[in-house]
Amino acid sequence: MKLATLKNGTPDGRLHVISRDLTTAAPARAATTMQAALDAWDTVVTDLTAQYDSLNRNAEKEAIAFDQAEALSPLPRAWQWLDGSAFESHGDLMDIVFGMNKKEKLTKPLMYQGVSDRFYAPTQDVPFRSIEDGIDFEGEFGVIVSSTPMGTSVNEASKFIRLIVQINDWSLRKLAPVEMKTGFGWIQAKPPCSMAPVAVTPDELGSAWRDARVDLPLNVHWNGNKFGAANGYHMAFGFDDLVAHAAYSRDLVPGTIIGSGTVSNANYREIGSSCIAERRGIEMLDLGEPKTAFMAFGDTVKMDVFLPDGTPVFGAIDQKVVKAG
Amino acid sequence: MKLATLKNGTPDGRLHVISRDLTTAAPARAATTMQAALDAWDTVVTDLTAQYDSLNRNAEKEAIAFDQAEALSPLPRAWQWLDGSAFESHGDLMDIVFGMNKKEKLTKPLMYQGVSDRFYAPTQDVPFRSIEDGIDFEGEFGVIVSSTPMGTSVNEASKFIRLIVQINDWSLRKLAPVEMKTGFGWIQAKPPCSMAPVAVTPDELGSAWRDARVDLPLNVHWNGNKFGAANGYHMAFGFDDLVAHAAYSRDLVPGTIIGSGTVSNANYREIGSSCIAERRGIEMLDLGEPKTAFMAFGDTVKMDVFLPDGTPVFGAIDQKVVKAG
Numbered sequence: 001m002k003l004a005t006l007k008n009g010t011p012d013g014r015l016h017v018i019s020r021d022l023t024t025a026a027p028a029r030a031a032t033t034m035q036a037a038l039d040a041w042d043t044v045v046t047d048l049t050a051q052y053d054s055l056n057r058n059a060e061k062e063a064i065a066f067d068q069a070e071a072l073s074p075l076p077r078a079w080q081w082l083d084g085s086a087f088e089s090h091g092d093l094m095d096i097v098f099g100m101n102k103k104e105k106l107t108k109p110l111m112y113q114g115v116s117d118r119f120y121a122p123t124q125d126v127p128f129r130s131i132e133d134g135i136d137f138e139g140e141f142g143v144i145v146s147s148t149p150m151g152t153s154v155n156e157a158s159k160f161i162r163l164i165v166q167i168n169d170w171s172l173r174k175l176a177p178v179e180m181k182t183g184f185g186w187i188q189a190k191p192p193c194s195m196a197p198v199a200v201t202p203d204e205l206g207s208a209w210r211d212a213r214v215d216l217p218l219n220v221h222w223n224g225n226k227f228g229a230a231n232g233y234h235m236a237f238g239f240d241d242l243v244a245h246a247a248y249s250r251d252l253v254p255g256t257i258i259g260s261g262t263v264s265n266a267n268y269r270e271i272g273s274s275c276i277a278e279r280r281g282i283e284m285l286d287l288g289e290p291k292t293a294f295m296a297f298g299d300t301v302k303m304d305v306f307l308p309d310g311t312p313v314f315g316a317i318d319q320k321v322v323k324a325g
Numbered sequence: 326m327k328l329a330t331l332k333n334g335t336p337d338g339r340l341h342v343i344s345r346d347l348t349t350a351a352p353a354r355a356a357t358t359m360q361a362a363l364d365a366w367d368t369v370v371t372d373l374t375a376q377y378d379s380l381n382r383n384a385e386k387e388a389i390a391f392d393q394a395e396a397l398s399p400l401p402r403a404w405q406w407l408d409g410s411a412f413e414s415h416g417d418l419m420d421i422v423f424g425m426n427k428k429e430k431l432t433k434p435l436m437y438q439g440v441s442d443r444f445y446a447p448t449q450d451v452p453f454r455s456i457e458d459g460i461d462f463e464g465e466f467g468v469i470v471s472s473t474p475m476g477t478s479v480n481e482a483s484k485f486i487r488l489i490v491q492i493n494d495w496s497l498r499k500l501a502p503v504e505m506k507t508g509f510g511w512i513q514a515k516p517p518c519s520m521a522p523v524a525v526t527p528d529e530l531g532s533a534w535r536d537a538r539v540d541l542p543l544n545v546h547w548n549g550n551k552f553g554a555a556n557g558y559h560m561a562f563g564f565d566d567l568v569a570h571a572a573y574s575r576d577l578v579p580g581t582i583i584g585s586g587t588v589s590n591a592n593y594r595e596i597g598s599s600c601i602a603e604r605r606g607i608e609m610l611d612l613g614e615p616k617t618a619f620m621a622f623g624d625t626v627k628m629d630v631f632l633p634d635g636t637p638v639f640g641a642i643d644q645k646v647v648k649a650g
Binding site: 077079080082085108110111112113114115116117118127128129133150151172175178180181182183184185186187188189190191192245246248249250251253256324 | 407
């Protein structure tokens with residue numbers, strides 16, 4: 001099943017069922033918002049799925065053309081957003097960029113708590129105050145869980161994963177190492193994220209949902225130029241590990257979103273990267289210094305994902321960086 | 326004005342106006358929930374204040390006795406919770422406890438993003454999985470802001486502070502240094518917080534609201550024994566600094582809560598502490614090793630604050646630690 005939230009003038013928007021090929025949409029009958037659907041998932045999932053099947057058969061009377069520019073993030077605001085850093089090749093490069101000492105092999109996932117009171121819409125301009133802060137994108141996958149009890153084990157965790165999403169975790173690279181060195185994590189370096197328009201149930205990925213990981217390339221274009229297509233499978237910890245880690249000492253409410261961290265593969269020289277900081281890290285390794293500047297006002301970033309047969313999965317994040325006014 | 330949220334079977338409860346002496350309550354007419362009041366503060370504040378004045382004059386027809394055991398946290402869940410660490414004497418001791426190197430004098434506030442999807446009710450039992458995790462309380466003050474734009478300066482920040490609250494920031498001390506060393510901040514070491522029943526507008530503190538700080542002692546009792554009464558004034562950064570720091574790269578939505586960090590004074594040997602970890606730090610300094618164990622199941626903690634004339638301010642956090650089950 002595929003779901004999106006379309007603008008209706010309210011912060012939470014209006015939940016829609018989206019056809020598998022992302023061409024049509026219909027207002028969900030079983031729930032008016034994504035949060036309401038997640039709060040009552042077991043009650044509404046049968047009706048939502050039936051409506052989705054009907055839409056795919058062109059049998060849905062209320063169907064309209066799906067315009068991704070009318071979409072908010074699938075969950076426009078959430079009670080909790082926790083972001084992992086599960087790709088080791090990304091973490092290793094970040095250590096170089098930030099001048100951190102190489103850490104021992106991690107036995108627990110890395111995770112920080114991020115701002116969740118808004119996720120920018122997938123095609124909206126994103127405001128920043130200064131390019132001096134080092135504006136960067138971070139392409140990620142994420143999962144949205146239903147109610148997950150404190151103490152949930154890794155083995156149990158997957159069953160609470162309801163939806164998969166695609167995220168751009170906006171980052172300010174000049175501020176990040178300063179905050180990281182405090183040990184307190186990031187506030188100023190991590191403004192709100194963006195999400196691609198469509199959230200999908202794991203079955204929509206078919207065999208590409210594997211070991212609680214997304215075995216698909218994340219295509220990243222910066223100013224129209226291909227920047228990377230790293231595969232989401234290469235997580236040192238799967239989303240099951242991340243959910244269990246998050247739930248160690250807290251219940252997770254429905255709609256908690258948990259991110260993978262920047263998608264990265266060890267063959268980054270061939271496959272490219274999902275953030276500029278990683279490319280700069282490669283340049284530091286190969287050339288002795290970073291050559292690629294961070295984003296400028298007016299720059300665009302586009303991120304999308306396709307199944308091997310060409311079916312679009314989440315729609316596209318397609319955004320422009322603008323000066324906050 | 327004083328406000329509290331009473332239980333009504335919903336997550337957000339029912340907003341009530343509370344008399345200055347905390348003896349009576351009346352359902353707020355201008356807004357049904359605290360979040361709704363904060364979302365429309367400028368529209369509702371006159372009516373709420375008039376109702377508060379009426380309640381204090383015993384002229385409120387719907388007045389009932391105020392039972393603190395019926396209160397949820399004033400904001401039972403929030404879109405954002407950011408916690409500072411603004412008391413230097415606390416930070417210095419924590420560096421000793423965590424084996425951190427002494428940092429240079431800070432030029433920016435320390436702040437982390439915490440879980441905000443629930444704040445435990447002020448008198449509810451608080452569940453933890455294991456005493457091996459090092460269960461500790463942290464007595465704090467906090468502010469709740471209305472809509473605060475990205476880029477708000479320190480000079481402008483105070484005008485967005487709508488309410489002051491009293492917080493217990495539950496912490497798991499065995500997990501905290503492990504997470505802190507990652508630089509990502511705390512997830513497992515910081516389960517949900519609790520709040521005292523009553524949120525107050527700054528004018529309720531009179532001259533004790535000074536330089537965007539709470540110039541009052543925070544009384545802490547552990548298992549009925551006095552543990553500390555540190556004064557809230559001694560912040561290296563005031564709440565105006567903390568709000569401006571938080572708003573550097575993000576708009577703050579109404580209902581964003583910003584905490585002071587553990588209230589601590591340099592004369593902690595005389596005045597006591599607001600968390601066990603600080604007492605253990607003092608013992609490490611004075612005795613060479615910590616002597617005081619962290620909390621056990623069945624332990625209680627009580628925290629309250631009074632004006633110099635004896636008027637209770639926020640009501641009491643009065644909780645018991647229990648095994649999650």
